[in-house]
Amino acid sequence: MIFLIFILILITKIIIELNCLNLKITKKYILYNLIQGLSGLGLLYLYFKSLFNLSLFDIILIFISIVFLFHLCFYKQNIHESFNLKLKRKYFYIILIALLIGTLSEIFICNFHYFITYSNKPINVNLNEININKDEAIINNINQEIKNVYVNLNYTNNYLLHIDFSDEANEIFLETTSQEITNLIEKSKYLTIHPSGKVNDLRLVFSMNIKDKNMFNKIVLNPKVPLFFNTIRCLIITFIILFIYFLKSNSSLYKLNFKNFKQLKKLFVCLLIFNIIIFSILGNKALRSYKGNDVGIYNELVESFKKGRTYIVDENNTEKILNKLKNPYDTNKREKTFKNEKNYYLWDYAFYKGHYYVYFGVIPVILFYLPYNLITHSYLQTPFLIYLLTIMTILFISLLLFQLIRKYFSKCSIGVYILLDLLLVFAIGLEYFVKFPDKYSIPIVSALMFTFLGLNLWLGILKSNKFIKTKLLFGSLSMALVAGCRPQLLMGSFLLIPILIAYYKENKNKLKKKDYILSIAATIIPYLLVAVGLMYYNYIRFDSPFDFGANYNLTTNDMTKRGFKLARIPLGIMMYLFNPINFKNVFPYLVENNLSTNYLGLTIYESIFGGLIFTTLIYSLNLFLPKFKKIINSKLIYNSCLLMLISAFVILIFDTQAAGILARYLSDFSWLFAFPTVMIVLAIENKKFKYKEIFHKILFILIILALIYQFFYSFCSGYDVFKSNNISFWLYFKYLIEFWL
Numbered sequence: 176m177i178f179l180i181f182i183l184i185l186i187t188k189i190i191i192e193l194n195c196l197n198l199k200i201t202k203k204y205i206l207y208n209l210i211q212g213l214s215g216l217g218l219l220y221l222y223f224k225s226l227f228n229l230s231l232f233d234i235i236l237i238f239i240s241i242v243f244l245f246h247l248c249f250y251k252q253n254i255h256e257s258f259n260l261k262l263k264r265k266y267f268y269i270i271l272i273a274l275l276i277g278t279l280s281e282i283f284i285c286n287f288h289y290f291i292t293y294s295n296k297p298i299n300v301n302l303n304e305i306n307i308n309k310d311e312a313i314i315n316n317i318n319q320e321i322k323n324v325y326v327n328l329n330y331t332n333n334y335l336l337h338i339d340f341s342d343e344a345n346e347i348f349l350e351t352t353s354q355e356i357t358n359l360i361e362k363s364k365y366l367t368i369h370p371s372g373k374v375n376d377l378r379l380v381f382s383m384n385i386k387d388k389n390m391f392n393k394i395v396l397n398p399k400v401p402l403f404f405n406t407i408r409c410l411i412i413t414f415i416i417l418f419i420y421f422l423k424s425n426s427s428l429y430k431l432n433f434k435n436f437k438q439l440k441k442l443f444v445c446l447l448i449f450n451i452i453i454f455s456i457l458g459n460k461a462l463r464s465y466k467g468n469d470v471g472i473y474n475e476l477v478e479s480f481k482k483g484r485t486y487i488v489d490e491n492n493t494e495k496i497l498n499k500l501k502n503p504y505d506t507n508k509r510e511k512t513f514k515n516e517k518n519y520y521l522w523d524y525a526f527y528k529g530h531y532y533v534y535f536g537v538i539p540v541i542l543f544y545l546p547y548n549l550i551t552h553s554y555l556q557t558p559f560l561i562y563l564l565t566i567m568t569i570l571f572i573s574l575l576l577f578q579l580i581r582k583y584f585s586k587c588s589i590g591v592y593i594l595l596d597l598l599l600v601f602a603i604g605l606e607y608f609v610k611f612p613d614k615y616s617i618p619i620v621s622a623l624m625f626t627f628l629g630l631n632l633w634l635g636i637l638k639s640n641k642f643i644k645t646k647l648l649f650g651s652l653s654m655a656l657v658a659g660c661r662p663q664l665l666m667g668s669f670l671l672i673p674i675l676i677a678y679y680k681e682n683k684n685k686l687k688k689k690d691y692i693l694s695i696a697a698t699i700i701p702y703l704l705v706a707v708g709l710m711y712y713n714y715i716r717f718d719s720p721f722d723f724g725a726n727y728n729l730t731t732n733d734m735t736k737r738g739f740k741l742a743r744i745p746l747g748i749m750m751y752l753f754n755p756i757n758f759k760n761v762f763p764y765l766v767e768n769n770l771s772t773n774y775l776g777l778t779i780y781e782s783i784f785g786g787l788i789f790t791t792l793i794y795s796l797n798l799f800l801p802k803f804k805k806i807i808n809s810k811l812i813y814n815s816c817l818l819m820l821i822s823a824f825v826i827l828i829f830d831t832q833a834a835g836i837l838a839r840y841l842s843d844f845s846w847l848f849a850f851p852t853v854m855i856v857l858a859i860e861n862k863k864f865k866y867k868e869i870f871h872k873i874l875f876i877l878i879i880l881a882l883i884y885q886f887f888y889s890f891c892s893g894y895d896v897f898k899s900n901n902i903s904f905w906l907y908f909k910y911l912i913e914f915w916l
Contacts, residue, residue, distance in 0.1 A: 185212055214241045237278060237404070239271075269420065270413075277413035281404060285914040288365070288400040292323065300394040307388060312379040317396070321374040323367045325395040326356070333357040333902050335382035336366070343372030353382070354916065359903050362403045362910050408911050421590075424872035428590035433580055436589055443577055446593065450569050450600045457889045458562060458609025472524070472614050473544045474554040476533045480545060485716050486530035491518035497729075498529050504733040525717075525724040532716050534724035536618045537709070538625075538659030558612030564620045565605050571627035572599050572846075576853065578634050583812060584857040590871065591860050594878045595853050602791050602881045603849050604842035606889045610897045611839070619842050622661035626846075629653035630667070633674050637681070644697045652701035659709050662723060663829050663843060666822035670815055671698065677811040725833070732777055739832050746772050747831025748824075749786070751841065756785035756884070762909040763890035770836070779835025782893025787845055790884050793877040794848045796855045807858040816851035823847035838893070 189208060215238045283290070298319070306313040324338055336356050339348040349370075356363045368374075377396075421428055433439070475487050493516075497503040500512060503526055513519055520526075525534040533540075539560070547555040576596055580587050605623075608616040632650030636643050654668045675694075679686065710720030717724050726734040750770065757766035767782040788795050796803075797820055800813075807813045823844040830840045856874060864870075890905060892898065898905045910916065 185215065211242050214238065237282075239274065270417065273413045273416040273420070276416055277409045277411075280412050281409040282402070285405065285408060286402050287915075288323075288367070289402040292398070292400045295322070295397045295399050297398045298396040300396060302388050302391050302394065305388065305391070305394070307385050310381045310384050312381075312385060312391070312394075314377040314379075314394070314396075315375075317374050317377060319373055319396070321368060321370060321377070321396050323365060323397060323400065324377070324379075325365050325393065325398040326379060327364055327392040327394070328356075328358075329390050329392050330383075331358060332383075333906065337380050338366055338368055339378040339380060340368065340370050341375045342370040345371065348376070348378050355902075355906055355909070357903060357906050360906055360910055361401075362916075363906065365398065365400050367916065405911055408914070411911075422594060422875060424868050424875055426590055428593070429588040429867075429871050431589040432585075433587045433589060433592055434585035442589065442593075443573065446596050447570060447573055450573070450597075451566055453601075454562075454565060454569065454606070454609060457606055458565065458612075470554055471557050472533055472535070473540050473557060473617065474548070476537075476540050477544050477548050477554075480540070481548075485712070486532050487521070487524060489521055489531060493518055493520045494526075494529055494531065496520070497526055502733065504727070504729065504735050506731055506733065509729070520729060523728060523730055525727040526729050527717055527724065527727045532724050532727070534728055535614065536621070536660040536662075536723075537712060538656050539617050539621045541659075542656075557614060557617060561608050561612040561616050561620055564617075564624050565608050568605060568620060568624045568627060569600050571624065571631055572603075574631050575627055575634065578631065578638065579854070580857065582634070582638050583809060584861050586861045587857055588860065591856065591874065594874060595856060598791075598793070598878050598881060599846075599849055599853060601885045603846040604839075606885065607839055607842060610889060610892065615839060618661045619664075619839060622657045622664040623842065623846065625653045625656045625660065626664055626667045629657075630670065633671055636678055637674065640682070640685075643678075644693055647694055647697040648701060651698050652705070655702045655705035658705060661843065663826045666826055667847075668702075669818050669822060673811050673814040673818065731779060737777075737833070740776065742774050742776070743778065743831050744828055746774055746778065747827055747836060750780075750783055750836045751827055751831070751844075752786045752788050754783060754786035755789050762913055763887045765884075765887055765891050767891070767893055779837070781835070781837045782891075783836060783838055783841075784888055784891050785884075787841060787848060790888070791848075791881040793856075793874075793881060794852050797848055797851050800851065800855070803855050803858060806862060807854070809858075812854050812858070816854055819847040819851050 185208070218238055300314055304314075306315070321340070326336060328334075334356055335353040337351050337353040339350050341348050351368070354363070354366055379394075420426070436442070472487075479485060479487055493513075496512065496516060497509070497520060500508065503509060509520065521531050525532040543560055544555050547553075573596055576592075576599055580592060605620070608620045629650045629652075632646045632653065635646045635650075651671075654665070654671075657664045657667070675698075679691075713722050713724070714720045717727070726737070728734050750768070754768050757768055758764055759766050765784045767784050770778070770780040772778065784790070788798075797816075800816055800820065804813055807816070826844040826847070830837075830843055834840070859870060890897065890908060
């Protein structure tokens with residue numbers, strides 16, 4: 176049946192070529208189609224005979240590449256003419272060329288092991304002759320040149336394996352490094368070794384004990400490595416080629432004006448879809464395999480609310496033990512006390528006057544968890560909510576950039592717009608939340624979502640005279656809700672000041688006294704309502720309207736005695752902003768920075784993989800903001816940039832003092848560095864000057880470097896938490912990138 180479908184596709188192709196490309200039936204054309212037809216039938220034969228590790232989709236992709244390759248060979252002149260006929264046809268051929276290069280790269284470069292091992296003479300190891308000792312399997316008396324080894328175990332879990340060998344230069348086993356092996360990736364079972372001359376003995380060392388020889392399915396020395404065609408890698412290579420082609424410094428996209436571009440809305444939608452797809456690939460697989468609690472801390476609070484209380488009850492009654500302690504916040508004393516107890520206390524809950532409380536923001540519980548539970552009678556899963564909130568945040572970030580350019584930087588080119596959109600979406604730390612979809616991510620990502628929604632509504636009052644009070648009201652409500660998610664992000668509310676000043680200046684002749692009063696009311700009332708609710712909630716829990724309870728947290732240190740220490744500030748600024756990136760030679764190539772300090776006191780520190788300025792070099796423009804004042808030439812934009820940078824440093828200092836130096840806290844203020852950077856770039860782009868192409872080249876390089884860092888950072892985490900939560904996903908990309916293994 177599939178062969179019949181293939182013949183029909185080939186006939187359809189011929190009809191299209193004859194009608195659309197005006198090709199004629201000649202001997203050359205018959206030969207051209209004959210070669211393509213035989214190639215396609217040959218690929219289908221290989222697929223059904225399972226000679227290669229190829230899927231049907233891989234076969235189709237290779238065949239399309241072959242079709243275009245022979246079209247290039249036989250009809251160069253036709254292609255050359257088509258480039259001059261129509262822009263759409265030109266881009267069609269560019270995409271096909273990129274796909275061809277991607278396919279050929281995948282076959283001949285990423286699968287070079289297939290070609291260099293094609294002439295190998297495999298040696299099947301007699302499993303009865305191997306010696307097993309706990310976690311080792313030794314193969315003696317080989318006395319041959321061995322280039323690679325295939326190991327297939329009857330073992331479902333992932334494991335580590337390193338191959339030691341004695342050879343002509345090493346009488347005693349030369350120890351090598353470990354490789355991660357998974358049954359889900361056949362390529363991982365082929366290991367290349369580099370001995371000196373002939374190998375005498377081989378030792379396979381596993382990360383688990385070998386019970387008996389039945390654990391081995393097969394061991395092959397010098398196997399022929401199959402052709403592992405990776406469709407995703409092929410498409411990634413194709414995309415990279417297209418990305419470089421369309422966004423290089425002399426690209427025509429930099430000549431297209433944002434204001435006059437007719438396909439602007441379509442471009443916005445395409446960018447949004449692309450961003451969502453990337454986050455779905457990097458994040459959604461992690462979410463589906465995330466081993467989190469089905470109930471979780473937020474759903475526990477839902478149950479408490481339904482029972483009319485604000486505290487959490489521990490079924491094991493550990494509250495009584497904590498009440499007996501003189502200081503329950505003393506971590507070492509608390510751990511020592513519970514060491515001999517049957518049940519452990521509730522880690523990272525607030526404990527106050529004999530009760531456990533949730534100190535994380537209550538707004539996500541009220542708006543998301545509680546309604547979901549009441550409607551569906553089931554629990555909303557935190558990983559799924561984080562994914563949705565992240566996608567919504569991406570949407571509002573893209574909308575905000577769109578509004579800013581349309582209102583103030585309409586001379587911006589389409590090329591710069593695309594680059595800046597990618598920078599904002601991928602360089603403010605949103606990928607952290609989808610790879611760590613836990614209770615700690617909810618407050619920050621929900622606060623960011625409400626912040627960008629509020630800013631969009633506020634900025635909307637400057638471009639239209641319609642629904643001003645409504646936009647102010649709901650914008651203020653959205654920004655006020657931030658207080659119930661992540662209070663320090665309320666600093667973003669100060670951006671309303673320059674927005675309102677600009678609005679009143681633009682409309683001072685139109686506005687009446689009544690309009691001023693209504694706009695002020697629309698701004699203040701939402702904040703007052705949310706503040707009253709949160710203050711009451713805080714008071715009935717912690718006896719103070721201003722206490723959110725974070726200090727009573729049962730965590731790694733006594734937060735009630737943490738205090739404000741000036742000496743912590745330089746350390747926080749250095750680690751969060753200026754700490755260099757450390758590299759290693761294996762995937763994902765980034766190493767977490769160790770905390771080096773002369774601060775003689777308690778400092779909380781978790782994995783940071785480089786300071787913000789070093790990981791995203793383009794953010795260094797913010798350090799020279801006063802120099803760009805004349806270029807920006809807008810008080811609203813300049814004052815907004817200044818406010819954001821001041822807010823960023825305030826939040827950075829607050830986070831350092833209140834909790835410490837943690838990777839997820841970067842997202843509290845990284846966006847406050849990103850948007851001023853974007854507005855500086857847009858201000859430069861809006862000006863006419865001689866070296867525009869050089870500016871585009873530098874911009875392209877800096878943003879590409881930032882995106883490359885963010886891609887590899889997506890696979891990093893302290894203590895390998897992300898890797899252990901989703902090892903198969905992590906290993907898939909490891910072998911996708913490190914094709915030389």
